Amino acid sequence: MRRLAASDRHRIGFTLNSRPVEIEAEPRLLATDALRHGLGATGTHVGCEHGVCGACTILIDGAPARACLTLAVQLEGRDVSTVEGLAPASDRLSILQAAFRRHHALQCGFCTAGILMSLDAYLRERPDPSESEVREVVGGHLCRCTGYAPIIAAALDAADQLRATPRADGKNAHV
Numbered sequence: 001m002r003r004l005a006a007s008d009r010h011r012i013g014f015t016l017n018s019r020p021v022e023i024e025a026e027p028r029l030l031a032t033d034a035l036r037h038g039l040g041a042t043g044t045h046v047g048c049e050h051g052v053c054g055a056c057t058i059l060i061d062g063a064p065a066r067a068c069l070t071l072a073v074q075l076e077g078r079d080v081s082t083v084e085g086l087a088p089a090s091d092r093l094s095i096l097q098a099a100f101r102r103h104h105a106l107q108c109g110f111c112t113a114g115i116l117m118s119l120d121a122y123l124r125e126r127p128d129p130s131e132s133e134v135r136e137v138v139g140g141h142l143c144r145c146t147g148y149a150p151i152i153a154a155a156l157d158a159a160d161q162l163r164a165t166p167r168a169d170g171k172n173a174h175v
């Protein structure tokens with residue numbers, strides 16, 4: 001097998017959870033591996049590795065993306081968010097995370113980071129979702145434990161709270 005030369009690696013820089021980061025990446029390196037092994041963002045889970053389960057969902061420029069289908073080099077210059085960046089402070093959960101805790105919306109937690117990322121992005125755009133819309137979002141994720149009902153309840157509860165917590169600029173509170 002041909003060994004990679006130094007020139008086969010690319011130095012890439014992007015923003016991870018509001019902090020600038022730089023890594024060296026071979027062209028074939030997946031974003032999941034770059035985040036988990038290169039940058040220690042192990043909250044991004046790896047399940048199916050082919051875009052089905054949703055466990056690896058991150059936000060790229062605010063939009064949900066499957067990190068297992070994304071190459072690390074594609075993160076160059078982008079704004080990347082993982083579950084580690086959801087909480088507004090180290091001692092405070094986001095409104096969505098707190099709702100998950102209240103509703104016991106996780107058991108083993110393997111799927112949870114990906115679901116939180118998808119719902120975080122969705123609720124920023126749609127703070128008044130119907131139950132069927134939330135089901136549609138969560139339907140992009142496989143959860144083997146919860147039966148989904150508490151996840152739906154948590155998302156709707158979080159949406160209620162977001163609408164009741166307007167920011168000074170009139171936009172939604174931190175999800």
Ligand code: FES
Pocket residue numbers: 045046047048049050051052053054055056057066067068069
């Ligand atoms: S690990 Fe990426 S979708 Fe399953």
Ligand code: FES
Pocket residue numbers: 105106107108109110111112142143144145146
């Ligand atoms: S909480 Fe276990 S897979 Fe969803």
